[in-house]
Amino acid sequence: xxxxxxTVTSFEEDLQSLAxxxxxxxxxxxxxxEESIRALLNSDIVLAHQVIEADKKVDALxxxxxxxxxxxxxxxxPMAQDLRxxxxxxxxxxxxxxxxxxxxxxxxxxxAIQRETFSNKVRVGVEHISxxxxxxxxxxLDAYAVRDVAKAQEVCARDQEIDDxxxxxxxxxxxxxxxxxxxxxxxxxLLFCAKNIERIGDHATNIAETVFYLxxxxxxxxxxxxxxxxxx
Amino acid sequence: xxxxxxTVTSFEEDLQSLAxxxxxxxxxxxxxxEESIRALLNSDIVLAHQVIEADKKVDALxxxxxxxxxxxxxxxxPMAQDLRxxxxxxxxxxxxxxxxxxxxxxxxxxxAIQRETFSNKVRVGVEHISxxxxxxxxxxLDAYAVRDVAKAQEVCARDQEIDDxxxxxxxxxxxxxxxxxxxxxxxxxLLFCAKNIERIGDHATNIAETVFYLxxxxxxxxxxxxxxxxxx
Numbered sequence: 001x002x003x004x005x006x007t008v009t010s011f012e013e014d015l016q017s018l019a020x021x022x023x024x025x026x027x028x029x030x031x032x033x034e035e036s037i038r039a040l041l042n043s044d045i046v047l048a049h050q051v052i053e054a055d056k057k058v059d060a061l062x063x064x065x066x067x068x069x070x071x072x073x074x075x076x077x078p079m080a081q082d083l084r085x086x087x088x089x090x091x092x093x094x095x096x097x098x099x100x101x102x103x104x105x106x107x108x109x110x111x112a113i114q115r116e117t118f119s120n121k122v123r124v125g126v127e128h129i130s131x132x133x134x135x136x137x138x139x140x141l142d143a144y145a146v147r148d149v150a151k152a153q154e155v156c157a158r159d160q161e162i163d164d165x166x167x168x169x170x171x172x173x174x175x176x177x178x179x180x181x182x183x184x185x186x187x188x189x190l191l192f193c194a195k196n197i198e199r200i201g202d203h204a205t206n207i208a209e210t211v212f213y214l215x216x217x218x219x220x221x222x223x224x225x226x227x228x229x230x231x232x
Numbered sequence: 233x234x235x236x237x238x239t240v241t242s243f244e245e246d247l248q249s250l251a252x253x254x255x256x257x258x259x260x261x262x263x264x265x266e267e268s269i270r271a272l273l274n275s276d277i278v279l280a281h282q283v284i285e286a287d288k289k290v291d292a293l294x295x296x297x298x299x300x301x302x303x304x305x306x307x308x309x310p311m312a313q314d315l316r317x318x319x320x321x322x323x324x325x326x327x328x329x330x331x332x333x334x335x336x337x338x339x340x341x342x343x344a345i346q347r348e349t350f351s352n353k354v355r356v357g358v359e360h361i362s363x364x365x366x367x368x369x370x371x372x373l374d375a376y377a378v379r380d381v382a383k384a385q386e387v388c389a390r391d392q393e394i395d396d397x398x399x400x401x402x403x404x405x406x407x408x409x410x411x412x413x414x415x416x417x418x419x420x421x422l423l424f425c426a427k428n429i430e431r432i433g434d435h436a437t438n439i440a441e442t443v444f445y446l447x448x449x450x451x452x453x454x455x456x457x458x459x460x461x462x463x464x
Contacts, residue, residue, distance in 0.1 A: 070319060073305045087302060094326065174416055181410040188406060188423065195424070 014072050015082065018065065018089045019144075022096070025061040026141040029096045032058065032103035033137060033200055037130040040110040040193060041123060051107035058100035065093040081217075088214040092144065095203040095210075099137065102196040102203075109189045116186040122176060125169040126194065132162045133197045136204035143208065149215045155208035156222055162201035169194050246304050247314065250297065250321045251376075254328070257293040258373040261328045264290065264335035265369060265432055269362040272342040272425060273355060283339035290332035297325040313449075320446040324376065327435040327442075331369065334428040334435075341421045348418040354408060357401040358426065364394045365429045368436035375440065381447045387440035388454055394433035401426050 032051050039048035069089045072078065078086055136155050143151035173187045173194070209220040264283050271280035301322045304310065310318055368387050375383035405419045405426070441452040 066319075070305060070315075073302060074309045074315070077306045077309070083302075083306070090322075174420060177409065177416050178413040181413070184406055184409050184416075188420075191420065191423075192427070 011072075011076050011078075011082070014068075014076070015085050018068055018072065018086070021061060021065050021068070022089055022092055023141070023145060025058060025065065025093060025096050026137075026144070028054065028058050028061070029099045029103070030134070030137050030141065032100050033106075033130075033197075034134055036103040036106035036110065037126070037134075037197070039107050040113075041126065043110065043114045045111055045114055048107040048110040052104050055100045055104040058097060062093050062097040065089055069093075084214050084217060088210050091210045092207050095206045099200050099203045102200050106193050106196050109193050113186050113189045118186060118190065119176065122169075122172065122187075122190065125165070125172055126190065126197075129162060129165045129169055129194060129197050132158075132165060133201040133204070136162070136201050136208075140204045140207045140211065143211050144214075147211075147215050149212060152208040152211040152215070153222065156205055156212070156220060159201055159205040162198055166194055166198040243304075243308050243310075243314070246300075246308070247317050250300055250304065250318070253293060253297050253300065254321055254324055255373070255377060257290060257297065257325060257328045258369075258376070260286065260290050260293070261331045261335070262366070262369050262373065264332050265338075265362075265429075266366055268335040268338035268342065269358070269366075269429070271339050272345075273358065275342065275346045277343055277346050280339040280342040284336050287332045287336040290329060294325050294329040297321055301325075316446050316449060320442050323442045324439050327438045331432050331435045334432050338425050338428050341425050345418050345421045350418060350422065351408065354401075354404065354419075354422065357397070357404055358422065358429075361394060361397045361401055361426060361429050364390075364397060365433040365436070368394070368433050368440075372436045372439045372443065375443050376446075379443075379447050381444060384440040384443040384447070385454065388437055388444070388452060391433055391437040394430055398426055398430040 032054055035047055035054075036051045038044060039051060069086045072086050073083070076082070136158065139151055140155045142148065143155065170191065173191050177184045177187045212218075212220040264286055267279055267286075268283045270276060271283060301318045304318050305315070308314070368390065371383055372387045374380065375387065402423065405423050409416045409419045444450075444452040
């Protein structure tokens, strides 16, 4: 009996350690996004390079979590809730890795357009979509940490908001380009940044769907109009 | 003994079935990319809608492969080469799903810009980068099918070529926008299409790295200048 007891405890420890790694990775991905946007808006090149460097740790954590999860599946052959925990860790780590990547790309564009200035209206638009996306990332990490299904559903429900802001920012940047060809290079970079931020929101929604599955054991089947949108 | 024999055979069957599903998924993802570009260049809206529809099957295959692989790990507790096979299937299915998504997005943009015409030079540029990316996808699927490590390495080595063509196409589209503001909307969509195609090449390279790991048991450590590029 002590052996069994030990094994059970150790399995739980494995799962807890996996969840802690996800929390660590999530915190780092969130910071990368937040700092990349700050680097972009303030033309802070030093910070941009720090962000690019910090993403490497997120990539390393991704591989570590994937390996740990596979080891758990092979060793413990988890069932039901435990198996969901492990699969969820693999999926969430995958989305967090992509969020980190998208933040890194924003940081690279911050370096590329460091000498450009942008209008206040564009700045406000970028700030707005960034706040929405960051709020989604924070909220979904909370939902995962405390297993809050209602919070996960909120994240799923609010993705449309980011898409709408993206569409309006897209149009604004296009208008700005048409007004003056000298804006074209900078606006093109900002278009890609806006797209990256919108996609960070998509990945937050993916994670929310995984959290929903983790808690309920069912696939999320709520509103998400991804099939009609031009993006990933 | 017959029992053991049976078990061994059945395990091999599991792995073979997984590899067949990957081949099926790969063929479909490749077709989506090829047809999405055809739809874009020929303003073929019917084809574009078919592509958008066809991507759903790729998504379904992704989930199926992921589930089958996890079941194999839990049931068989594979070691060494067998474990690599299973992990490789999960990773490759993930990249193929994203290739399908990127193709779907090109198809959506084909619908969005159906009434626009583009210059011959831009058309040639899009055709060129598309051919390179498709060749990479085909080659890496071959490398996986016949476990050809040299072919996988070739794919890794040639990613830079796509990046260079992308950079030149990016500049061309920018120039085209600056020449005439009426080109801006169409060129912006084409910029995103070019970016999607370039990223399809990136995912082909990811798969090549996985094939390298699958065959050799080691992580690919060759040239790939992803840390200096603005993309994912």
